[in-house]
Amino acid sequence: GAVVSQHPSWVICKSGTSVKIECRSLDFQATTMFWYRQFPKQSLMLMATSNEGSKATYEQGVEKDKFLINHASLTLSTLTVTSAHPEDSSFYICSARVRSGTGDTEAFFGQGTRLTVV
Amino acid sequence: AQSVTQLGSHVSVSEGALVLLRCNYSSSVPPYLFWYVQYPNQGLQLLLKYTSAATLVKGINGFEAEFKKSETSFHLTKPSAHMSDAAEYFCAVSHTGTASKLTFGTGTRLQVTL
Numbered sequence: 710g711a712v713v714s715q716h717p718s719w720v721i722c723k724s725g726t727s728v729k730i731e732c733r734s735l736d737f738q739a740t741t742m743f744w745y746r747q748f749p750k751q752s753l754m755l756m757a758t759s760n761e762g763s764k765a766t767y768e769q770g771v772e773k774d775k776f777l778i779n780h781a782s783l784t785l786s787t788l789t790v791t792s793a794h795p796e797d798s799s800f801y802i803c804s805a806r807v808r809s810g811t812g813d814t815e816a817f818f819g820q821g822t823r824l825t826v827v
Numbered sequence: 828a829q830s831v832t833q834l835g836s837h838v839s840v841s842e843g844a845l846v847l848l849r850c851n852y853s854s855s856v857p858p859y860l861f862w863y864v865q866y867p868n869q870g871l872q873l874l875l876k877y878t879s880a881a882t883l884v885k886g887i888n889g890f891e892a893e894f895k896k897s898e899t900s901f902h903l904t905k906p907s908a909h910m911s912d913a914a915e916y917f918c919a920v921s922h923t924g925t926a927s928k929l930t931f932g933t934g935t936r937l938q939v940t941l
Binding site: 713715743745750751752753754755758802804815816817818819820821 | 836869871872929931932934
């Protein structure tokens with residue numbers, strides 16, 4: 710299957726600083742990527758849909774000025790958590806949508822990033 | 828609106844025993860349903876998906892799931908558990924296509940004991 714690489718796999722930052730998380734499709738081009746967040750013992754919640762070359766679409770309740778998403782190329786989407794606070798500590802995971810030869814689509818996930826804000 | 832409920836955050840089975848992970852969904856339109864597996868420090872991997880074709884779906888690693896509309900369920904089963912099946916399993920639903928926005932359940936951690 711297609712490979713999605715997410716970096717870093719974990720990060721600890723001080724409150725008030727910004728953190729950038731990268732999501733790369735290694736062997737395919739992804740016009741659409743999705744960013745999810747998972748709090749302990751909770752579901753993965755979709756934060757935003759990232760489309761190459763256009764603005765991301767944020768889900769209700771997600772602050773677009775706090776969670777900056779950039780999808781500047783067909784293989785890279787980034788999520789920047791700005792002015793991070795302890796309540797932003799969570800597991801962030803991206804996925805990339807791939808269209809197969811049959812016209813079907815499938816989502817491939819990165820390994821996730823554990824963010825801890827201290 | 829759509830949602831999935833996974834009953835049991837933690838399931839433990841003996842090696843060789845039947846695996847049953849429960850998932851119930853709620854959707855106002857015909858759903859697309861998925862099961863994903865996540866091994867430690869790895870991304871989610873698709874096990875199988877239901878897209879309105881056959882109600883019994885076979886996936887990778889010997890897993891299968893049956894879509895039961897009357898019960899709004901999509902339980903995941905495997906006849907004989909293997910130690911390598913120990914992982915976190917997520918049920919997910921989508922209503923706009925096979926890989927559009929996914930709504931996930933809270934996950935079930937499967938433990939396999941000797």
